[in-house]
Amino acid sequence: MKLAPLSMQIRKLARTRLGLQKLRPGQLDAVKALTKGRDVLVVMPTGAGKSAVYQLAGLMLDGPTVVVSPLIALQRDQLANLARNGEEAGLGAVAVNSAQSRLRTHEAWETLTAGDAEFVFLAPEQLANQSVLEKLAELKVSLLVVDEAHCVSAWGHDFRPDYLRIGDVIETLGRPRVVALTATAAPPVRAEIVERLRMDDPVKIVTGFDRPNLELEVKRFTKAQYKEKAVVERVAELEGSGLVYSATRRSTEEYAEELRTRGRRARAYHAGLKAAEREEVHQAFLAGELDVVVATSAFGMGINKADVRFVVHADVPDSIDSYYQEIGRAGRDGAPALASLYYRPEDLSLRNFFASGGPNDELLSQVANAVRKHTKADGSVAATEVREELELSHTKLTNAINLLEQAGAVTVGENSELAYTDVAVPASAAVAAAEEIDEEHTRMDKSRVEMMRGYAETVGCRRQFLLGYFGEELTTPDGMCGNCDTCKSGSAAEQEAEGETVAPEFAALGFDTNERVRHREWGPGVVMRDEADRITVLFEQVGYRTLALAALAADATLLVREE
Secondary structure, eight states: OOOOOHHHHHHHHHHHHHOOSSOOTTHHHHHHHHHTTOOEEEEOOTTSOHHHHHHHHHHHSSSOEEEEOSOHHHHHHHHHHHHHHOGGGTOOEEEEOTTSOHHHHHHHHHHHHTTOOSEEEEOGGGGGOHHHHHHHHHHTOOEEEETTGGGGOTTSTTOOGGGGGHHHHHHHTTOOEEEEEESOOOHHHHHHHHHHTTOSSOEEEEOOSOOTTEEEEEEEOSSHHHHHHHHHHHHHHOOSEEEEEOSSHHHHHHHHHHHHHTTOOEEEEOTTSOHHHHHHHHHHHHTTOOSEEEEOTTSOTTOOOTTEEEEEESSOOSOHHHHHHHHTTSOTTSSOEEEEEEEOGGGHHHHHHHTTOSOOHHHHHHHHHHHHHHHHHHSOEEHHHHHHHHTOOHHHHHHHHHHHHHTTSEEEOGGGEEEESOTTSOHHHHHHHHHHHHHHHHHHHHHHHHHHHHHHHOSSOHHHHHHHHTTOOOOSTTSOOSSBHHHHHTHHHHHHHHHHHHGGGGTTTOOOTTOEEEETTTEEEEEEEEOSSEEEEEETTTEEEEEEHHHHHHOTTSEEEOO
């Protein structure tokens, strides 16, 4: 019997097993590429259907699918989504994580071994467990999914050291096909995802960052109390369900209380709540039993609620990457939705403080000396032994080891065995090299804060600014979106008109978006945004910088194209 063309097979599978009557842009091409044996990098906006890519590919391929997902709450959302489609559709799924009982984990492995589950969800730290790797290797995994793949990139806004192990894991599992999924990855981040995951000539599916149905606006304030009052008054009047993001746990509680006094069904959500209470808030919001969730950035990743009508930021986020991801939770049904930022310039100082929060030299020194001592005596040491010896949390040890590894001072072997690269080199030298790398990360993070300031304070089209940050251009004839506050007020048109009179003076420079360049002082970078009289470049060592074309025209050697 002759098989139907691959595209028809995938579409039929989408209808009969996932209930999808029509595939969205990029989904079919991604699934076809994976089915044909290619690795795939998928960059799609929040709500654009990234999960369907790995679900369809998993069903097309023989052997189970491993999904590496950074948060247990996100894993639960994905498991619940699969459960809604029913195990009878072949969408059985299990999780292996530290939050569930040993019995539950044992049952999960038995289900996988029996072939009764297609998908297994793991947190990245589980991949440091040799027992887990051995079990996965026995299952003959056909597809490895890296969700929130920007977490693997040091250029990314949400870098997670545990993600660095995934490249080794892929080799250990016999090189299954790999699909990396993310909603927020500028071109340099995409390149690092491919490199870190050792993807083999991947097909890159980038559907674009524009969300035209989102109305963008910024409300600016000078006094905190006026801003807080305005947030409450506005959210109390907005129709439909929505999210309010705030910087601190205390403020989420206060905003939620104020909104309840004004008749909104509101609850706070933050990492300080008990797991059961967080789950209760989560489920109540999904079920429509709450109008508003007031949350820190801990809430929202993987939320599968299509009819969120507004996302209000009561405080400025740490980066445009975070902001884009968070506002992407609004209007996933395609209907109009509001993304509003309540901005006070002084609030950026808090974000700059958080951007400086890497491991200190004392912690790095303790870890480096401990690993060096054990390496001299035994050749290596288990990470758990170092953690217990120094009485450190998993996160603190992982962050320190990651920096020391990037500095070339420490290697991480199977089952998280640590070894000092050269015991003849004192720990002080390793610490100095690690601190230099940490300073680069800090400069990058602070530059992202400054780009957030640029978005909040621009008088030009806000959508154009957002897209430019990710290396894209607005395709409208006049370069404006018409659905942001600056376009509606006319200030964007005024800036566009002014820019047109300046641009010809620098036309000969001709820097293009996504072009690689090198600065005399700041080193290599990528042009992210090209305006009439300036360009924005993402530099590897110092982060985002905006350069006046007048300065570049006056000094031809300041910024040159990479060969």
